[in-house]
Amino acid sequence: MRLVSSFIFGFSVCILLKTSSGFAQPATFEWQPVAPGVWKSVVGTSDGVTPLGIAEVKPRLDGLQKLGDIAFPALLGESVHEKADGKTLLRFPLKPGEQLFGLGLNFKTVQQRGTIKTLHVDHYNGKDNGRTHAPVPFYVSSLGYGVLINSARYITVYAGTGVLAEGKNAPPEMNRNSQKNWNPQPYSDAVEMVVPAAGTEVYVFAGRNAMEVMQRYNLYCGGGTLPPKWGLGFTHRTPTLFTDEQILKEVAEFEAKGYPLSFVGLEPGWQSHSYPNSFVWDSVRFPKPDRFLAQLARKNIRSNLWINPYVSTHSPIFKDVLPYTGSHTVWVGRVPDFNTAPARRFYKELFSKQHLSVGVSGYKVDEVDGYDNWLWPDVARFPSGIGAEQMRQIYGLQFQKMTDDWFRERNQRTYGLVRASNAGSPALPYVIYNDYYDHRDFITALCTSSFAGVLWTPEARSSKTSEEWLRRMQTVCFSPMAMLNAWADGTKPWTFPDVAEDVKAVMLLRMQLLPYLYTTFAQYHFEGKPPIRAMNLVDGFSFDERATAGSLNSTENPYAMAVKKDIKDQFMVGDYLLVAPLFAGETSRNVILPPGNWYDFYTGKLAGAGEVIAISPGLAKIPLFVKEGGIIPMIPPVLHTPAETEKLPLTVRHYGKTEASWTLYDDDGQTFDYDRGRFTWTKLDVKKNKKGELTGSWIAPKDLAFHYTTVSWEFMTR
Ligand code: GAL
Numbered sequence: 001m002r003l004v005s006s007f008i009f010g011f012s013v014c015i016l017l018k019t020s021s022g023f024a025q026p027a028t029f030e031w032q033p034v035a036p037g038v039w040k041s042v043v044g045t046s047d048g049v050t051p052l053g054i055a056e057v058k059p060r061l062d063g064l065q066k067l068g069d070i071a072f073p074a075l076l077g078e079s080v081h082e083k084a085d086g087k088t089l090l091r092f093p094l095k096p097g098e099q100l101f102g103l104g105l106n107f108k109t110v111q112q113r114g115t116i117k118t119l120h121v122d123h124y125n126g127k128d129n130g131r132t133h134a135p136v137p138f139y140v141s142s143l144g145y146g147v148l149i150n151s152a153r154y155i156t157v158y159a160g161t162g163v164l165a166e167g168k169n170a171p172p173e174m175n176r177n178s179q180k181n182w183n184p185q186p187y188s189d190a191v192e193m194v195v196p197a198a199g200t201e202v203y204v205f206a207g208r209n210a211m212e213v214m215q216r217y218n219l220y221c222g223g224g225t226l227p228p229k230w231g232l233g234f235t236h237r238t239p240t241l242f243t244d245e246q247i248l249k250e251v252a253e254f255e256a257k258g259y260p261l262s263f264v265g266l267e268p269g270w271q272s273h274s275y276p277n278s279f280v281w282d283s284v285r286f287p288k289p290d291r292f293l294a295q296l297a298r299k300n301i302r303s304n305l306w307i308n309p310y311v312s313t314h315s316p317i318f319k320d321v322l323p324y325t326g327s328h329t330v331w332v333g334r335v336p337d338f339n340t341a342p343a344r345r346f347y348k349e350l351f352s353k354q355h356l357s358v359g360v361s362g363y364k365v366d367e368v369d370g371y372d373n374w375l376w377p378d379v380a381r382f383p384s385g386i387g388a389e390q391m392r393q394i395y396g397l398q399f400q401k402m403t404d405d406w407f408r409e410r411n412q413r414t415y416g417l418v419r420a421s422n423a424g425s426p427a428l429p430y431v432i433y434n435d436y437y438d439h440r441d442f443i444t445a446l447c448t449s450s451f452a453g454v455l456w457t458p459e460a461r462s463s464k465t466s467e468e469w470l471r472r473m474q475t476v477c478f479s480p481m482a483m484l485n486a487w488a489d490g491t492k493p494w495t496f497p498d499v500a501e502d503v504k505a506v507m508l509l510r511m512q513l514l515p516y517l518y519t520t521f522a523q524y525h526f527e528g529k530p531p532i533r534a535m536n537l538v539d540g541f542s543f544d545e546r547a548t549a550g551s552l553n554s555t556e557n558p559y560a561m562a563v564k565k566d567i568k569d570q571f572m573v574g575d576y577l578l579v580a581p582l583f584a585g586e587t588s589r590n591v592i593l594p595p596g597n598w599y600d601f602y603t604g605k606l607a608g609a610g611e612v613i614a615i616s617p618g619l620a621k622i623p624l625f626v627k628e629g630g631i632i633p634m635i636p637p638v639l640h641t642p643a644e645t646e647k648l649p650l651t652v653r654h655y656g657k658t659e660a661s662w663t664l665y666d667d668d669g670q671t672f673d674y675d676r677g678r679f680t681w682t683k684l685d686v687k688k689n690k691k692g693e694l695t696g697s698w699i700a701p702k703d704l705a706f707h708y709t710t711v712s713w714e715f716m717t718r
Pocket of ligand 1: 267367
């Protein structure tokens with residue numbers, strides 16, 4: 001590739017100059033281009049274990065090449081590193097007004113400038129302090145670049161807080177006694193980090209806006225996952241001690257009552273022993289697992305098994321795996337070290353025989369994140385020699401990669417749940433979840449997931465009131481995995497009779513939107529665009545354009561002020577759909593509409609343009625808005641994901657008054673044949689005729705990888 005062989009930036013120089021305080025000048029980086037718009041630098045001795053290495057990322061060069069060439073972000077030319085106290089110190093400059101996003105899956109804040117975090121895999125604890133399920137050491141700047149530290153250490157990040165005594169932009173000293181504008185947080189002009197290791201790899205991703213930076217990051221990591229079609233339907237996790245009969249009864253109830261269901265989740269009680277686990281079926285609750293799974297499959301319903309990796313003495317692999325487990329236990333279960341080939345082999349053999357070959361479609365990989373007093377401590381030792389700290393940072397990521405490989409070998413796509421991840425995960429077919437259960441913060445996590453290259457579900461479990469139940473179910477239906485997790489409470493979608501029909505309506509809407517959602521995930525896979533997007537990723541809304549959006553004046557108008565704030569209670573699904581959820585106790589809210597016209601999804605009426613609108617939508621529906629020219633393809637409200645052999649009519653909605661076109665993606669929905677070119681992109685075209693009326697057209701491919709028969713156009717805006 002032309003680019004890769006071209007330029008090298010900077011020099012790794014140890015200039016012997018000293019500052020007046022006597023410190024040696026740190027060294028600049030040597031940046032090697034590794035793909036169009038992506039550079040790498042190795043500082044000191046890099047660790048053998050890195051997140052990108054564990055995830056075995058295979059950059060999607062076709063997608064990166066399509067995005068094209070772009071210059072190295074000039075500002076980062078001034079970045080420096082040094083070694084001190086056996087650690088690696090990094091410093092990346094910042095400009096005034098520059099905003100930072102990312103630094104992992106956060107639940108309270110989207111913008112990260114001015115924060116301090118120690119990135120550490122853990123169950124989220126209510127604070128954005130770095131302890132989270134996916135503490136991805138990656139940040140995106142509003143000036144159009146991203147920085148990734150490819151290290152599995154507990155990295156401390158000062159995201160624009162430290163003030164160098166002799167920095168170029170050192171703020172002036174002030175007198176608090178006499179100066180009212182004395183600032184407790186004087187201006188900081190850099191992101192600084194401590195990597196507790198002798199070296200690290202650093203990557204830089206360029207972009208003309210935040211979206212392009214995320215695209216390059218996701219594409220470099222292999223492109224986002226493309227779930228099987230069933231993965232995007234509705235899923236219900238049954239109570240932990242349910243038997244096969246009880247599950248089948250529940251599935252039949254969903255059907256009889258008209259609630260959609262695409263896969264069921266079995267919780268710990270499917271096994272003979274759990275916490276720690278045997279990984280084999282309980283012979284009383286599940287006497288014939290293959291028959292049970294075949295019964296589900298006849299309805300095109302898949303299954304997902306809960307596990308955590310910690311092995312019990314009652315597991316058939318216990319003795320074999322024992323030599324490959326760590327020094328400490330988790331719930332008295334042994335902790336396999338998957339960096340050893342035998343541990344990987346024994347798990348693969350047992351799981352393949354017990355689960356994959358009888359028809360299990362995926363896993364929920366629990367408790368690979370924390371909490372500290374459950375998991376192995378940092379003094380733990382592992383047979384591969386990898387330290388406990390790095391083990392903690394990569395354990396969930398490694399399990400995702402390992403299981404994805406098992407399914408890939410069978411040319412079968414999976415889609416599961418996991419509680420820990422790290423950098424390099426976009427291509428892995430897993431969605432993060434947790435026990436934290438704060439509805440508002442769950443929505444903020446949907447926003448921040450788009451800057452971390454991970455998927456997140458704000459799962460619904462139970463609720464105190466019917467109002468809360470409906471609000472939670474509404475948001476779940478606009479997330480990467482529409483899931484009711486009834487493992488403890490046994491809640492059903494219809495548990496609250498007064499909202500049961502509204503819950504049904506939003507679940508069916510989710511099913512209707514499958515063609516739109518599937519294409520949105522195809523964009524994630526082929527183009528690197530996150531399926532769920534923080535508002536800061538929307539065109540014309542991010543970066544400098546924000547303050548001057550439209551003709552608005554940033555000093556006095558509420559829109560400009562609103563867009564400067566952290567926008568964490570509304571988000572985009574794909575290119576066109578803006579979701580503005582309400583929470584229990586709320587009857588109205590403000591919605592920030594980016595520049596351009598936005599229309600009500602349900603009525604097609606103009607809702608506003610580049611402004612803050614106040615809405616009081618009632619309880620029944622989740623507020624949804626569609627961008628000017630938005631094209632939303634929908635299928636009928638089906639109860640199960642359509643089978644591979646099924647073909648359905650399509651209704652394509654168009655919003656607004658302008659001509660538009662959008663390409664619809666399709667393939668077999670279940671295998672990796674798309675990697676061998678078996679897919680279709682079909683142009684949905686809306687043009688004005690001679691009378692100035694909007695008309696739609698398409699040329700339907702006659703391809704096996706296309707599952708739609710006819711199209712009817714609905715012009716929603718009259
Ligand atoms: C929790 C998990 C829940 C449920 C439960 C079963 O750790 O977050 O979703 O699976 O374990 O014991």
